[in-house]
Amino acid sequence: MPNIKSHIPYPQQVLQQSELLLAPIPLQSYQSKLQLPSPHSPMNLEHWRALSEPSSDHSPVLLTISLDPVIIPRPPNLTPGLTDWDYFRHSLDSNINLSIPLKTPTDLDDAVHRFTQHIQQAAWLSSQSQTRPARLQYYNLPQHIRQLITAKRRARSRWQRSRYPSDRQHYDSIANELRNVLSCHRSASYDNYVLSLSEHDKSLWRATKRLLHYPNVSSPLRRADNSWARSDEEKAETFASHLRLMFQPLPDSDPVNTSRVLEFLDSPLPLSLPPPPFTPSDVSFQISRLPTQKSPGYDLITSQVLKNLPRRAIIFLTYLYNSILRTSYFPLLWKFAHIEMIPKPQKILIEPSSYRPISLLPLLSKLFEKLLLKRLFPILETQTVIPNHQFGFRHHHSTVQQCFRVTDQISFALEKKEYCGGVFLDVAQAFDRVWHPGLLFKLKRILPSTYYLILQSYLTNRYSVVCHGEKLSGYIQIKASVPQGSVLGPLLYLVYTADIPTQTSTSMATFADDICLRGIHSLSQVLNDLSSDHSPVLLTTSLDPILELSPPTLTPGYTDWNFFARSSDSVIHLRVPLKSPDELDEAVQEFTLAVQRAAENSSQSPTPNFNTRSINLPQHIRLLITHKRRARSKWQRTRYPSDRQHYERLAYRRFNNKTCGRLLPSAIGIDGNPMQHGASMADEPVPAAPMRCCSENDAISVDDLWPLFY
Incomplete structure (x- = not known):
């Protein structure tokens, strides 16, 4: 900062009569600069927010910068370098024994464990670790720009030797010309890069991710007792404690219903024909369709490794899958998940709830789920289990088509000068709160006994660990939810919520866990039916009958009641956000009464006044x-x-x-x-x-x- 006192032409004076303060006037003007760091800058910036308190002409910005460097460890890999796939197939062929018994669950668990070890050892022996060279960036500049760079360097060297003003002017002239030419070249190069982006080769997705990606930060976590977790081990345990509370069923609100469901699950199963076995060609076809960029599970077996399996390994894998159909037992090692915590965008990263858990399951487990999914879909389609209003996780169904259905009925009601009401619900933690006995209750009534027993073994005794950095947390037992990151998880959720009661006088639109009820003059009737005691038993405590949702299962920011009305040439759209589930039933009933009274007034007067x-x-x-x-x-x-x-x-x-x-x-x-x-x-x-x-x-x-x- 310059010395202000040396620039004061006269002393500071205070006139007692007018209380006028003469500030020092500097002889030179100094330009003040306000520089704000970008979120993409190298500094460890956790988050920033603009303060609303008016302190000056500028808007104050509060920055939170971490002092600890972020060390991103290199993820483990079975094939870190060059891999000799011929040696991999030969080594795996020599270790696999096809003459082993697979009659009990213990035999199946041992066979899965040995098969996983054989694949890992063969991959490690056939791979050579190598260090990645430093990535150098080479810019292919045009010839005229290179000539300008050479001329600029010569002019600068000449001016540094002579210090003549003419040489300085010549150097500045060439530097300004080069600056303008480089700016035009960068602009043209960026325009060509944007025009070359395409949605078919994932280049558009990579460019968008590069712009929206925020660097990883090392932020401490706040525990439940308001203490701080700073090391990787402490953070992993904090995340694990948070997930243990999340993967729990909701409190039992109807003991009679619960006992009824458990009694039905304990009843004997009817006899059914054994399912047809899988063939090696089925397994090979599903392996060939595995995406290449999928992250592996805890066993580190990637899709590239599976695509290079020899014929003998595919036959042994088919034996394992057929033994699952025969014993109705899902291997324990394939129910173990590896959870990575990903920060949510625009969230304060000191709370465990500001992170999204991502479960990584073994690809061998997902491969069996794909094969089983092809057997389950025809059964569900034959019995029409999934309702037509459900557009989530279904082929040839999208959110745009569902929005067309919703807006079409609203527009139809407005054109007829009628009243259309809608209740928009968003269930928080819908997939994480699925009640396993309630889901098995529905599956037992729909599926054959063999598939039911496989899914029962698939849902029970699931465990996971949280990985943060290079540390792992303790085991987390999953007592509720459908498996995240699995192939069968979305289908099981659709079956779980397929029996939401509907009426012919109202319309329902659902997309996964988002629900929209729409009706004309009869919305109160369907809401009363949903909240009455006549709701089916299948709506279990994890997804209570719409209006009896407990506070943890309702998202206040995305749940509201909308009232659309049109009379004469005026349109009324009244939206009231609902902060708690208890207010939903009362608000809906009161608004419905208001709609009915307004409808009675409009029927008495052909042109009611809504000015x-x-x-x-x-x-x-x-x-x-x-x-x-x-x-x-x-x-x-x-x-x-x-x-x-x-x-x-x-x-x-x-x-x-x-x-x-x-x-x-x-x-x-x-x-x-x-x-x-x-x-x-x-x-x-x-x-x-x-x-x-x-x-x-x-x-x-x-x-x-x-x-x-x-």
């Missing part, structure tokens, strides 16, 4: 709307994060219960007569409407009320 422009709002709400408009307009012009935060603070300002109780019932016209312009809201009594607009903890934003104002 919401005549609402006389309180002064503080009008000021808030004006400030919100200005903040939104400013943010749309500047796109600064600080302007957006200021806009969001105004948009999501909480209203109290008194204001909402006076505003919303009159706004939607529950009594058929909205407030006229000029009427004072303080003088009007609160309408006796059969609905509760919001509680003290409900957040209704200005955006939610915006369609009612205009």
